[in-house]
Each structure stands twice: as C-alpha cells, then as structure tokens.
Amino acid sequence: MHISKSSCRIFFISLCGLFTAGTIPVAYAFDAFKPLPLTPIIPKDNPQSAPKVDLGKQLYFDPRLSVNGAVSCNTCHNLMAGGDDGRAVSVGAVGKAGTRSAPTLWNVSYETVYFWDGRAKSLEAAIKEHLLDQTVMAMPDAATLTNRFNSIPGYKREFDYVFDGPSGVSLDNTAKALASYIRTLSTRDSAFDRYLQGDKDAISASAEKGFQDFIATGCAACHFWVNMAGPVPGLAFKMGEGFYELFPNWLGSKYDEQYHLTDDLGRYAFDKNPKHKHLFRVPTLRNIAMTAPYFHNGSVKTLEQAVRVMAKTQIKRNLTDQQVNDIVAYLKTLSGQFPPQLMPRLPPAPGQSVYK
Amino acid sequence: MHISKSSCRIFFISLCGLFTAGTIPVAYAFDAFKPLPLTPIIPKDNPQSAPKVDLGKQLYFDPRLSVNGAVSCNTCHNLMAGGDDGRAVSVGAVGKAGTRSAPTLWNVSYETVYFWDGRAKSLEAAIKEHLLDQTVMAMPDAATLTNRFNSIPGYKREFDYVFDGPSGVSLDNTAKALASYIRTLSTRDSAFDRYLQGDKDAISASAEKGFQDFIATGCAACHFWVNMAGPVPGLAFKMGEGFYELFPNWLGSKYDEQYHLTDDLGRYAFDKNPKHKHLFRVPTLRNIAMTAPYFHNGSVKTLEQAVRVMAKTQIKRNLTDQQVNDIVAYLKTLSGQFPPQLMPRLPPAPGQSVYK
Numbered sequence: 001m002h003i004s005k006s007s008c009r010i011f012f013i014s015l016c017g018l019f020t021a022g023t024i025p026v027a028y029a030f031d032a033f034k035p036l037p038l039t040p041i042i043p044k045d046n047p048q049s050a051p052k053v054d055l056g057k058q059l060y061f062d063p064r065l066s067v068n069g070a071v072s073c074n075t076c077h078n079l080m081a082g083g084d085d086g087r088a089v090s091v092g093a094v095g096k097a098g099t100r101s102a103p104t105l106w107n108v109s110y111e112t113v114y115f116w117d118g119r120a121k122s123l124e125a126a127i128k129e130h131l132l133d134q135t136v137m138a139m140p141d142a143a144t145l146t147n148r149f150n151s152i153p154g155y156k157r158e159f160d161y162v163f164d165g166p167s168g169v170s171l172d173n174t175a176k177a178l179a180s181y182i183r184t185l186s187t188r189d190s191a192f193d194r195y196l197q198g199d200k201d202a203i204s205a206s207a208e209k210g211f212q213d214f215i216a217t218g219c220a221a222c223h224f225w226v227n228m229a230g231p232v233p234g235l236a237f238k239m240g241e242g243f244y245e246l247f248p249n250w251l252g253s254k255y256d257e258q259y260h261l262t263d264d265l266g267r268y269a270f271d272k273n274p275k276h277k278h279l280f281r282v283p284t285l286r287n288i289a290m291t292a293p294y295f296h297n298g299s300v301k302t303l304e305q306a307v308r309v310m311a312k313t314q315i316k317r318n319l320t321d322q323q324v325n326d327i328v329a330y331l332k333t334l335s336g337q338f339p340p341q342l343m344p345r346l347p348p349a350p351g352q353s354v355y356k
Numbered sequence: 357m358h359i360s361k362s363s364c365r366i367f368f369i370s371l372c373g374l375f376t377a378g379t380i381p382v383a384y385a386f387d388a389f390k391p392l393p394l395t396p397i398i399p400k401d402n403p404q405s406a407p408k409v410d411l412g413k414q415l416y417f418d419p420r421l422s423v424n425g426a427v428s429c430n431t432c433h434n435l436m437a438g439g440d441d442g443r444a445v446s447v448g449a450v451g452k453a454g455t456r457s458a459p460t461l462w463n464v465s466y467e468t469v470y471f472w473d474g475r476a477k478s479l480e481a482a483i484k485e486h487l488l489d490q491t492v493m494a495m496p497d498a499a500t501l502t503n504r505f506n507s508i509p510g511y512k513r514e515f516d517y518v519f520d521g522p523s524g525v526s527l528d529n530t531a532k533a534l535a536s537y538i539r540t541l542s543t544r545d546s547a548f549d550r551y552l553q554g555d556k557d558a559i560s561a562s563a564e565k566g567f568q569d570f571i572a573t574g575c576a577a578c579h580f581w582v583n584m585a586g587p588v589p590g591l592a593f594k595m596g597e598g599f600y601e602l603f604p605n606w607l608g609s610k611y612d613e614q615y616h617l618t619d620d621l622g623r624y625a626f627d628k629n630p631k632h633k634h635l636f637r638v639p640t641l642r643n644i645a646m647t648a649p650y651f652h653n654g655s656v657k658t659l660e661q662a663v664r665v666m667a668k669t670q671i672k673r674n675l676t677d678q679q680v681n682d683i684v685a686y687l688k689t690l691s692g693q694f695p696p697q698l699m700p701r702l703p704p705a706p707g708q709s710v711y712k
Contacts, residue, residue, distance in 0.1 A: 061436050069443050075431070080417050081702045087425050087711060095451045293709040303707030332706055343697040346437045350688055351659030353649040355443060 032224040035193045036186050040109035041232075046124060046176045048183065052162045056181025058155075058344040059174060064148060064354055065131065066093035067138040073130075073178065076102040079185065079341060082290030083108075088298030096135040099264065101298035106338075107286050109183040110227040113242035116296045117267040118281040121241060123179040128171055142171035148354050149174070154347025187287060187336025195333065203333045210330030213323050218315040228285035228334065243282045247296070248313035255309045259299040266296075289332045303328050388580040391549045392542050396465035397588075402480060402532045404539065411514045412537025414700040415530060420504060420710055422449035422493040429486075429534065432458040435541065435697060438646030439464075444654030452491040455620065457654035462694075463642050465539040466583040469598035472652045473623040474637040477597060479535040484527055498527035504710050505530070510703025543643060543692025551689065559689045566686030569679050574671040584641035584690065599638045603652070604669035611665045615655040622652075645688045659684050 042048055059065060063072040076090040077083055083104030090102045100116045114126035130136045131145060139145050149155045149169045159168030162177065194202035214220055222245050225231050230243025248261050256262050267276035280296055294306035307327050311317040398404055415421060419428040432446040433439055439460030446458045456472045470482035486492045487501065495501050505511045505525045515524030518533065550558035570576055578601050581587050586599025604617050612618050623632035636652055650662035663683050667673040
C-alpha cells in the first residue's frame with residue numbers, strides 16, 4: 001500500500017498556513033466543515049440492502065463471532081455509548097490487550113482507511129482482520145467461523161438469502177454484512193451541524209469562540225470536512241488514501257514522556273517505511289466528548305488535557321485555560337443524534353453449544 | 357438462611373410418585389403447568405415504575421458497572437439471545453472464570469431464590485453480590501460505584517429523580533433499578549403455552565408425545581408450574597424458599613465422572629449444612645433449547661444428552677432414543693416470544709474517562 005503522503009502534507013501545510021495566519025475569510029472556514037452526506041461511499045462489490053444490514057446488525061451484536069463467545073463487535077465499539085468502550089485499550093476474546101485504543105465506529109464509514117495506521121483500505125478488510133486477530137475475536141481460521149455459522153439454522157438461511165446461497169456463510173460475506181450495517185451508523189444533526197446550517201443559537205457563546213479558536217490556532221488544518229478528520233476521497237477531494245499526520249508533530253514537550261507519545265511507531269510498524277514513523281490516521285472529532293480516554297494509546301483521560309496536548313505537540317501552541325475551555329465547549333457541540341436502534345434477536349442453535 | 361427442604365422433598369416425592377405411577381388424570385397433569393402470570397411478585401420495598409425500569413435497562417447494558425468496563429450484565433446474561441452467554445462458565449471483568457454456568461435471566465423474576473444454590477433471597481441481593489464479586493463485575497466497594505455514577509451527569513439526574521435524591525446513586529438503588537428492569541423480562545406465548553391454552557396444533561405430534569413422556573417418566577415432578585422450575589411461593593404454593601433437588605440424585609452412573617457431576621457441593625458450599633451436599637435450585641426449562649451448554653457446570657453440550665443424563669441421574673431411567681427425541685421436541689416448544697427491546701442510550705461522562 002502506498003499513500004500519497006506528500007499531497008496530504010502539502011494540503012495540510014497550506015490549510016494550516018491559511019488558518020494559523022488568521023487570514024481566511026469566515027466563509028472559507030465554514031466551507032471546510034460540512035454536515036455528513038446522506039450516504040457514505042458504498043463499494044460496488046458490496047451494495048447496501050435491508051436484509052444484508054439486518055444480518056450485519058445481528059452479527060455485530062453476536063459474541064459467537066469470537067472464538068469463545070467472550071466478546072462481540074459491540075464490546076469494544078459500543079453503539080449504546082459513543083461507539084467505543086471507554087477503555088485505554090481493549091481486551092479481546094482470550095484476554096489479550098491491544099496496544100491501541102478502540103476508535104468509535106459511529107460515522108466511520110465516512111473514512112476511507114481503517115485502523116490508527118490506516119492499514120486497511122476498506123471496512124471489509126478491517127473487519128476480516130479483526131475476526132482473525134488473536135488479540136480481538138481470536139477465531140483460529142475462516143473455516144471455524146464458517147462451520148459455526150452454518151450450524152446455526154437462522155444464520156445459514158439469512159446468509160444464503162442475502163448472498164444468493166447455497167454457500168452463503170463465509171468470512172468474506174460476514175465482513176460484507178457487518179460493513180453494510182456499520183455504514184448505516186451516522187450521527188447527524190449535532191448542535192454544530194445546526195450551527196453550520198444557519199442556526200446561530202445552536203451553540204453557546206463559549207462554543208462559538210472555541211470554534212474560532214479551533215480555526216485560528218490551526219486545529220482545523222487536520223480536523224475539517226464532513227467528519228472533522230480530513231478530506232474524504234470520492235466524496236470531495238481527490239487525494240491519497242486517508243489523511244495522515246505525524247503524532248507528535250513537534251517533539252520535545254513534557255507530554256512526550258508523560259503520555260508515552262513516542263512509544264508507538266504508527267504506520268511505520270505496518271509498512272516499515274522510515275518516512276512513516278509516528279504517522280497516524282487523523283481521527284474524527286464527531287462525538288469526541290463521548291470517547292474518552294484519548295489518543296491512539298488512550299493515555300489522556302480528559303478532553304481538556306487532550307486539547308492542551310494536541311495544541312502543544314501538533315501545532316506548538318500553548319493555549320490559555322480560557323481557550324481550552326472554549327475549544328472543549330465547541331468539541332462538545334459535535335455530539336450528534338444517535339438513531340434509535342432495536343436490539344437484534346440472535347438466531348439460536350437449538351439445543352447445541354457452538355463452542356468447543 | 358433456612359430452607360424448608362423437607363416440605364419440598366415431600367412435595368417432590370408425592371408428585372414424582374403420581375407422575376411415575378402414571379395414575380394421574382391428564383387434567384391434573386395439565387394443571388401442573390401454567391402460562392406465566394401477568395406480573396411476577398413485586399417486593400413492597402421496590403415497586404415498579406417506568407423511569408426506574410428505564411434506568412435499570414441502561415444499567416443492565418452499561419459496562420461501567422464493572423470495575424474496568426470489560427463486561428455488562430448483558431455480557432453473561434445476553435438478552436438478545438437466550439438470556440445467557442452460551443459458555444460453560446463465564447469470565448468476569450478481570451479475567452477470572454466462575455465455577456457455575458450463567459443462567460438465563462428471562463423469566464427469572466418468577467423464581468424466589470437466586471444463584472444455583474439459592475443463596476440470595478431476592479433479585480436485589482443477587483445483583484449486589486454480582487457487583488462486588490471479584491469474579492464478576494469486580495467492583496472493589498460500593499463507594500467506587502457510587503462515585504463513578506455520580507460523575508456521570510445523566511445517571512445522577514436519573515437516580516435522583518427515581519429515588520427522590522439528592523443522594524440517589526447508591527449500591528442499593530443500583531440493584532433496585534436493575535431488579536425492576538429484570539422483572540419486565542418475560543417470554544410469553546411459547547408454543548407450549550398456546551397448547552396449554554387449548555391450541556392442540558401448536559405443537560407437533562412428537563412434542564406432544566414428548567410432553568406425555570416428560571410427565572410419565574417423572575421429569576415433571578420437579579419441572580412444573582409457571583416456570584417449569586417448581587412452585588413459586590406467593591404465586592401459588594405456600595412452601596419454603598425455592599425448590600431444590602439433589603443433583604445427582606442417583607449416584608453411580610457413568611455420567612458422574614464424565615460430566616464431573618459430583619465436584620460441586622451445591623448449597624452445602626454456601627451453608628455447610630451436611631444435608632445440603634449437592635443440593636441445587638431446580639432451574640427453569642423455559643427457553644431451554646436456547647441456553648446450551650447445560651447444567652450448573654455447563655458440562656453437557658446438547659439438549660439430547662442433557663435429557664439422557666437427567667433421566668439417568670435424577671429418576672434412574674434409561675430413555676430410548678425415541679423418548680429423548682420426543683422430549684427434546686417438547687422442550688423446544690418452551691421457547692417463548694421475546695419482546696422487542698429498544699437499545700438504551702448510555703449517559704455519557706462528557707470529556708472524562710471514568711476508569712482509573
């Protein structure tokens with residue numbers, strides 16, 4: 001995989017320059033933020049359908065996707081909450097802890113690369129990696145998953161119907177159904193979205209000042225566009241895959257050691273490209289107030305401190321307490337409306353244990 | 357705690373005698389089974405209310421009830437499935453496994469003692485024990501729970517409203533809200549319930565034969581009344597607390613060793629009463645086809661084998677394969693209608709991690 005990092009960086013630098021110079025017209029700054037489009041990009045080889053989404057929803061909440069029934073997707077990406085698990089790092093089915101914090105899955109379909117290092121180019125690929133990852137679902141292989149779900153009559157029927165059976169159950173189709181469901185997970189109509197759409201009373205004076213600071217200090221250079229996570233190829237900008245940034249961008253602050261910021265080599269650990277040391281996917285800020293603790297390692301427990309650390313390490317700014325409070329007030333306006341969800345019924349394996 | 361075991365035993369023996377002798381009129385046998393009453397017994401000190409049930413539902417699905425956010429009530433008692441976790445034994449928040457299999461919580465409110473050994477006399481007491489049990493939620497103490505939920509504004513508001521604040525958050529009130537929600541969990545209108553109510557086509561010929569075998573062989577001596585778990589004091593019979601039985605009742609079968617049936621000392625381990633060695637609460641059979649694996653230790657993986665083992669160890673009968681198949685067909689008619697459940701939204705702690 002190759003990412004056109006140079007174009008990202010050039011884009012970053014221009015935006016950053018514009019924003020930090022404080023020369024951009026307000027209209028332009030507003031143009032850098034958009035409500036979520038009605039639909040994310042749907043891959044041609046996995047079109048949405050209601051039965052597929054229903055199947056994906058069942059699978060999402062079904063712990064039988066893990067080797068021993070200990071965890072479901074929802075364990076670490078809790079949709080009844082902010083779409084994460086509120087833990088620094090998650091612990092998978094067999095008790096092994098990961099090294100990076102589980103991100104929210106709300107609005108994740110408006111991104112184009114997955115994992116903190118962007119190593120998966122599709123939701124489907126990311127899901128398959130999760131299923132077979134021994135620190136996550138810990139399935140030993142695709143055959144175990146296929147055999148298990150074929151043994152559950154309701155699932156076999158649904159898979160065969162959705163994927164035009166008779167061998168509908170497969171690792172690929174499991175990932176496709178899950179991805180289809182996850183693509184429905186959007187939180188629209190945040191206070192900030194209403195503000196963008198002209199309702200100037202939708203956010204407080206402090207949040208409005210925070211939004212101005214967010215632009216003026218340079219936060220918006222990375223956290224912009226529909227998901228406050230940089231441009232989305234296909235939906236607007238023609239760019240490389242994902243939108244990456246060094247973290248820390250400016251080394252040497254006290255935070256490096258305090259929060260172990262340099263321990264994780266980021267994308268380099270995946271592709272061994274020396275230019276990718278400490279490079280991470282820019283994460284969404286939607287619902288950020290609901291997903292503490294913060295950063296790839298979950299090392300920072302409060303949003304206030306996360307704002308301070310980001311300002312210092314990414315744009316070399318010391319914010320005043322007032323600026324921090326205002327920016328946090330702004331970030332809290334990014335919590336959207338969570339669509340009501342009916343709990344799925346998980347098809348039983350009548351009279352049978354599915355575990356070894 | 358003292359249970360009036362003698363009355364249970366006498367009752368058991370008379371019923372068993374009636375049933376196994378095959379002398380009871382069909383009408384009497386039918387009278388031993390009832391659809392669930394419209395409401396379970398509601399304790400005077402914890403009346404039901406809609407806001408309390410809503411709060412309890414949020415708590416039920418909230419992993420913040422566990423010390424580190426690893427598990428919620430629903431992890432081991434999965435209401436999207438049969439109300440259990442399908443595992444032999446569950447693993448709690450800090451990775452410790454229990455020694456007894458998590459029972460279903462569907463219809464649990466129609467019982468009067470809780471845990472396999474009946475050591476809790478109320479749902480509230482059982483819940484409090486779970487919260488502080490280091491193999492389950494692993495909360496270090498009540499103060500940790502109270503402080504945590506007081507730090508979550510939405511929860512503090514709800515607790516104060518439901519329990520007439522200003523100090524609504526407490527271990528006791530957490531248990532009360534959870535118990536109120538759990539008391540709403542009934543699965544009515546199973547095929548067998550419809551059969552009991554006169555719809556003779558509601559179950560198959562094999563299931564009907566299985567029901568007759570279930571009575572004639574003596575299974576119904578313990579598994580009868582509204583929850584197929586023995587009498588319910590207060591709802592009908594005036595008896596002691598719960599309905600217990602020795603397991604194994606008849607020692608010496610090959611199953612003792614194969615399924616480690618004698619390892620667990622049952623109620624004796626709780627009260628050290630020598631008469632209570634291997635004494636267990638009779639579990640409900642409602643939705644039994646959805647809660648494999650079986651028995652207090654989860655050692656038997658299929659319902660067929662569970663029926664064989666029960667017949668041999670409890671009533672000293674060797675069933676034919678046909679009898680086993682018919683009884684299993686009958687047991688499958690006990691799966692009820694699961695009421696649709698909207699997922700709760702879990703109140704956020706904006707910008708704060710609640711974990712140490």
